[in-house]
Amino acid sequence: MPVGQRLRADELRVRDAARGPRPSGRVSVVIPAKNEARNIGWVLERIPIWVDEVVLVDGRSTDRTIEVARALRPDIVVVADDEPGKGAALRAGFAAATGDFIVMLDADGSMDPGEIENFVALLATGHDLVKGSRFAAGGGTADISLLRSAGNRTLLMLANVLFGVAHTDLCYGYAAFRRDRILELELDAVGFEIETQLFLRATRQGLRVTECPSFEAPRRFGVSNLNTFRDGWRVLKTLVAERLRPTRPTLGVIPIESEPVAIPIEPGVRQVASMVSDHAYALAARTVPASVETLVE
Numbered sequence: 001m002p003v004g005q006r007l008r009a010d011e012l013r014v015r016d017a018a019r020g021p022r023p024s025g026r027v028s029v030v031i032p033a034k035n036e037a038r039n040i041g042w043v044l045e046r047i048p049i050w051v052d053e054v055v056l057v058d059g060r061s062t063d064r065t066i067e068v069a070r071a072l073r074p075d076i077v078v079v080a081d082d083e084p085g086k087g088a089a090l091r092a093g094f095a096a097a098t099g100d101f102i103v104m105l106d107a108d109g110s111m112d113p114g115e116i117e118n119f120v121a122l123l124a125t126g127h128d129l130v131k132g133s134r135f136a137a138g139g140g141t142a143d144i145s146l147l148r149s150a151g152n153r154t155l156l157m158l159a160n161v162l163f164g165v166a167h168t169d170l171c172y173g174y175a176a177f178r179r180d181r182i183l184e185l186e187l188d189a190v191g192f193e194i195e196t197q198l199f200l201r202a203t204r205q206g207l208r209v210t211e212c213p214s215f216e217a218p219r220r221f222g223v224s225n226l227n228t229f230r231d232g233w234r235v236l237k238t239l240v241a242e243r244l245r246p247t248r249p250t251l252g253v254i255p256i257e258s259e260p261v262a263i264p265i266e267p268g269v270r271q272v273a274s275m276v277s278d279h280a281y282a283l284a285a286r287t288v289p290a291s292v293e294t295l296v297e
Contacts, residue, residue, distance in 0.1 A: 025100025026052040027120060028179075030093035032086055033107035034059035037068050038221040043105070044072045046113040056107075057081050057093040065107075086173075087194030091187055094179070103176040109220035110143055111174045119176035119212050128181045128207040131199050132174030133167070138213030151232045155239065159196075162243045163203050167211060170196060171235060174214050181207055192231045193238040200242040 029051050033040055040056075047054060055077045056069050069076050079096045081089045090104060101123050105111040111132070122130040134141040144152070156170040173195045182198070185205065189197040202209050 026098065027101045027103065028053040028055060028097035028099030029103045029105065029113075029116065030055045030057065030090060030097055031105060031107045032057045032059065032081075032089035032093060033061065033065050033069075034089075035061045035063045035065060035222070036107040037061070037063040037065045039109045039219070040065055040069050040107050041072055042109045042220060043107055043111075043113055044069060044076075048113070048116055051103075051116065053077060053097065053099055055079060055093045055097050057089040057096075059084065059089055083190070085190040087187070087189035087191050087197075090194050091189075094182065094187075097179065100179055101176060102179050102182070105174050108222065108224070110217050112215060112217070115174070115212070115214055116176070119174075122210055122212055123176055123178065126208060127210045129177040129199070129202045129209045130175060130212050131167070131169070131209065132172050132214035133169035133211040134172055134214060134216050135168040136211050136213045139169075139215060141216040143216050143218040145228075148228055151228065155196075155232070155235055158236075159200060159239055162239065163200060165203055167199070169211070170199065172214070172216065175199075176212075177202075189238060191234055193234040196235045196238045197242060200239065201245075204242060204245070204247055206247075 029047055031043065031054065033056055044054065054073055057079045058066055059081050066078055069078070077096060079092050081092045094102060101120060103116050103119055105113065119130045133139050152171050156167065159170055160166055175198065182202070185201045187194065187197055187201070199209065
C-alpha cells in the first residue's frame, strides 16, 4: 500500500476504533523539540482535546518553534533545556509534567497524536508502561532504512534474550506511563538511548509493561538528529548496563520471636505491671521491615 494511503488508513483506524476506558487522573503529553517550527504545529493540532497538559521541552531552538507552539496552544508549558540530548530533554519534561499519566512523542510528525488514546486506554487497564511498537500486529513504519532495521532487530533479539521477554520493538520513542512509577526508576540517560533505558529498567523492576501497535511515518520536514552508529552503540552499552544493574531492593518483613522475661513484681503493683507486660509483649511480637532484593530473571 502506498505511504499516503497507509497514513490515511491508519488515521481512520485510530479515529474509528473502539475506545477503552481512560484513566481517571490527569494526562500530560511531553514533546522534546529542537528547531521543529515546521513540524510542531501539525503535532499540536492533532493532540486529543481531553489531554490536560502539553509540555514542550525546547533544546535551545534557533527557529520559531516556541512561538508557533504558543500561538497554537497558549496554555502549553515550555521548558528550556540547556543540556543537549533527547534523554536529558525527556527527563526535564517528566519532572515538569503534573499529570498522573504521561505520554511521550516526537515533534517531527513521525508519530500520530491520534494514537494517544490507544496508549492511555491500556494504562487504564492497569499497566504501568505502554511502549509503542512498529512491528506488532497493526503497527508499521515508512521511516526506517535497511541498516537501521537490521540494527534494531539485532539489539531487540539481544534484549529479549538477556531480559527474558518477547517484545517486538526496542528503539522507538512513542510511550505512555504512570508518572509515579517511572520517576521511581531514576532514569539518567542523556541521548536517544533513554527509550531503551526506560523500557528495560521498567521490565527489570517488575513493572507491568505492554506494547501498543503504532505506525511511524517519515519526518515531515527537516533532517533527523539520529546517528545510526553512534546511537546504536549507546543503545548497546545501555542494554548491557541495565542487565548488570542491581534491581531496587523491596521491603519484606521478618517476624521476631520474643522470650518471656520474668520480672519480680511487688504485690501492690501487680495489676499495673501485668498491663505493661502485655503491651511490651505485643510490641516485641510485631514485624519489622527488612531489605529483600528481588531478582527478575
